[in-house]
Amino acid sequence: MSDTIHQLGTSPRVLLVIDQPMLAQYVTLALNHSISLTQVAQNTEETMAALTSWRPHLAIVDMDLAYGAILERLGYTAPSNDHIPVIALTRRGDLQTKLAAFDHGVDDILTVPFSPEELVARVLVIMRRTYYEKVTLTPVLKLGDLEIDILNCLVRVHGKDLHLTAIEQNLLYLLAANAGRLLTRNEIMDQLWGTDYIAESNVVDRHIRNLRIKLQNGWRAPRYIATIPGQGYRFVATAETDPPAT
Structure with missing residues (x-):
């Protein structure tokens, strides 16, 4: 070599x-x-x-x-x-x-x-x-005022730890990875649960709702997750100086 x-x-x-x-x-x-x-x-x-x-x-x-x-x-x-x-x-x-x-x-x-x-x-x-070399590891990714530490399974907003389930964290990660891009419910389901997974029709909406509550994300003025009616969801970047939505 x-x-x-x-x-x-x-x-x-x-x-x-x-x-x-x-x-x-x-x-x-x-x-x-x-x-x-x-x-x-x-x-x-x-x-x-x-x-x-x-x-x-x-x-x-x-x-x-x-x-x-x-x-x-x-x-x-x-x-x-x-x-x-x-x-x-x-x-x-x-x-x-x-x-x-x-x-x-x-x-x-x-x-x-x-x-x-x-x-x-x-x-x-x-x-x-x-x-035979160590790879440099960046412990935390910052996306607006969100901090995502995937290795330690931690998510913070304005320095405050959020207690997310594994699915909620992966869902947030998937949305943030595709910031600005519309993700349909089927795309989200295929990526997080697999193409062969059979679930109730509202499984994605239910996890989105729970994630929004923990993020204090108001659906009328979304700062993290925006709903595209009849299509799916989109991650919305936020400013670090903005106060949390209520």
């Missing part, structure tokens, strides 16, 4: 081979805790170009998009014959799918849906195991 790929430096590079914007944003925000630079590739051409010109230290691959040839190129025959560690994302948790992924050179597999802290933990382990 070459010295260039061995040296993580201050800005390790992670290539995201993902063509779904919501999932790509979710992964990108999670990696802001430990990874400085990310780049998204949506097809084979963009993936191979990034391998040559950008020289990533790690690849996170959506197996639904990049199966077979792309996984082999990432895992075994990347430019200059350097092995790039690969984490595969899959919506299928069966043993056959996992074994096939490992056969294509994948180093680890994460089943969708997953929590951001689980992704960060997997990335840290693989980076340290591959490059």
